[in-house]
Amino acid sequence: MGSMKVHQLARGFVGARSRSHAWLQTASSDPDSGPRKLASSDEKKDSPQGETHPGGTRWNPTQEQIGILEMLYRGGMRTPNGQQIEDITAQLSRYGKIEGKNVFYWFQNHKARERQKQKRNSLGLSHSPRTPSPITLISLDTTRGEVEKDEDSPYKRKCRSWSFECFELEESRSWREEEEGDRTLELFPLHPEGR
Amino acid sequence: MGSMKVHQLARGFVGARSRSHAWLQTASSDPDSGPRKLASSDEKKDSPQGETHPGGTRWNPTQEQIGILEMLYRGGMRTPNGQQIEDITAQLSRYGKIEGKNVFYWFQNHKARERQKQKRNSLGLSHSPRTPSPITLISLDTTRGEVEKDEDSPYKRKCRSWSFECFELEESRSWREEEEGDRTLELFPLHPEGR
DNA sequence: GCAAATTAATGATTTATTCAAG
DNA sequence: CTTGAATAAATCATTAATTTGC
Numbered sequence: 001m002g003s004m005k006v007h008q009l010a011r012g013f014v015g016a017r018s019r020s021h022a023w024l025q026t027a028s029s030d031p032d033s034g035p036r037k038l039a040s041s042d043e044k045k046d047s048p049q050g051e052t053h054p055g056g057t058r059w060n061p062t063q064e065q066i067g068i069l070e071m072l073y074r075g076g077m078r079t080p081n082g083q084q085i086e087d088i089t090a091q092l093s094r095y096g097k098i099e100g101k102n103v104f105y106w107f108q109n110h111k112a113r114e115r116q117k118q119k120r121n122s123l124g125l126s127h128s129p130r131t132p133s134p135i136t137l138i139s140l141d142t143t144r145g146e147v148e149k150d151e152d153s154p155y156k157r158k159c160r161s162w163s164f165e166c167f168e169l170e171e172s173r174s175w176r177e178e179e180e181g182d183r184t185l186e187l188f189p190l191h192p193e194g195r
Numbered sequence: 196m197g198s199m200k201v202h203q204l205a206r207g208f209v210g211a212r213s214r215s216h217a218w219l220q221t222a223s224s225d226p227d228s229g230p231r232k233l234a235s236s237d238e239k240k241d242s243p244q245g246e247t248h249p250g251g252t253r254w255n256p257t258q259e260q261i262g263i264l265e266m267l268y269r270g271g272m273r274t275p276n277g278q279q280i281e282d283i284t285a286q287l288s289r290y291g292k293i294e295g296k297n298v299f300y301w302f303q304n305h306k307a308r309e310r311q312k313q314k315r316n317s318l319g320l321s322h323s324p325r326t327p328s329p330i331t332l333i334s335l336d337t338t339r340g341e342v343e344k345d346e347d348s349p350y351k352r353k354c355r356s357w358s359f360e361c362f363e364l365e366e367s368r369s370w371r372e373e374e375e376g377d378r379t380l381e382l383f384p385l386h387p388e389g390r
Numbered sequence: 391g392c393a394a395a396t397t398a399a400t401g402a403t404t405t406a407t408t409c410a411a412g
Numbered sequence: 413c414t415t416g417a418a419t420a421a422a423t424c425a426t427t428a429a430t431t432t433g434c
Binding site: 253254256296297300301302304305308371 | 399400402403410
């Protein structure tokens with residue numbers, strides 16, 4: 001009762017003049033005069049399609065990759081953490097270009113869509129008569145029992161972080177790896193510390 | 196919508212057997228990773244109690260950090276991308292320990308909760324709820340105007356990636372963000388996050 | 391006045407929804 | 413249509429406020 005919400009903070013911390021919003025220009029919210037797509041055909045790069053990856057828009061998994069991922073999924077992997085993602089990515093990259101986020105997204109999407117399909121099946125079985133029902137259940141593991149219910153895992157909230165770990169090295173990394181040239185980004189002009 | 200909520204705790208993350216998944220074993224599949232916090236020990240004795248240095252469980256923002264973040268939010272920043280997060284983190288780290296994910300989460304949460312509050316307000320708006328006239332009167336100059344709708348941005352789906360770049364920023368930022376050249380720096384320090 | 395117990399905030403994680411490329 | 417990618421919503425989990433009992 002009477003939670004007075006003593007939350008106001010003394011925001012007198014910093015001067016923060018007006019010249020800040022420069023970095024605020026995130027999205028190029030320019031007047032979209034139509035559904036334009038990155039029209040700049042300037043070949044950002046030298047078309048790194050030397051391997052199996054396309055121009056570079058979106059990850060296109062190969063069969064080997066998918067196979068491994070599905071295997072992992074069936075094995076019970078649901079939400080790999082950063083390290084696992086890293087490892088998986090490392091392995092899958094042998095079959096084609098891939099990034100960690102692809103692995104992460106794949107698991108997310110696969111899980112969600114499997115569940116979706118399942119729900120759809122159990123709900124209205126009238127539509128698709130030829131429902132797949134393909135995924136045979138691998139009865140691997142007999143000693144452990146409990147493979148985490150491959151089917152559905154509603155909630156657990158285990159705090160298994162996932163990828164943000166990568167950010168940690170931010171503090172120790174010295175961005176100026178190599179020629180970085182002059183990035184005219186210059187965010188945060190608050191402290192002229194010069195990075 | 197009917198979320199079914201089944202609550203099941205069976206888990207254990209099947210130990211990917213087979214030499215094939217060997218690389219998958221790294222995970223801290225500690226049986227029942229009790230986040231119990233281990234009431235005792237704490238051999239570290241670090242206790243940087245100096246300012247705002249919690250043990251290391253969860254980020255506890257300082258007033259300065261919150262202030263800056265709120266200022267940014269107020270400035271219109273909604274979902275900073277990887278680069279921005281990096282910069283913000285760099286600056287905020289001057290006031291206390293912080294990681295990129297904290298910044299990311301902060302924006303996510305703040306946005307969501309602001310919207311939540313707003314919605315809640317508009318719901319019980321039948322009472323002429325006396326305009327809030329809240330605290331804080333930061334006179335952040337308003338010469339700007341037009342800051343991308345600070346209030347609410349329903350949807351844009353602009354694909355502004357955010358943090359995954361850290362994984363392998365290879366061809367991210369493709370969306371006409373700007374050049375900055377391609378630096379394929381190699382991350383992956385493989386550190387076993389103590390936690 | 392202080393410390394345990396409760397409650398309110400809010401950081402962190404997962405799921406649901408949606409958009410867009412192929 | 414399928415599915416990778418991205419965001420929003422829901423929710424868990426832990427810390428700070430606040431209240432209560434001594």
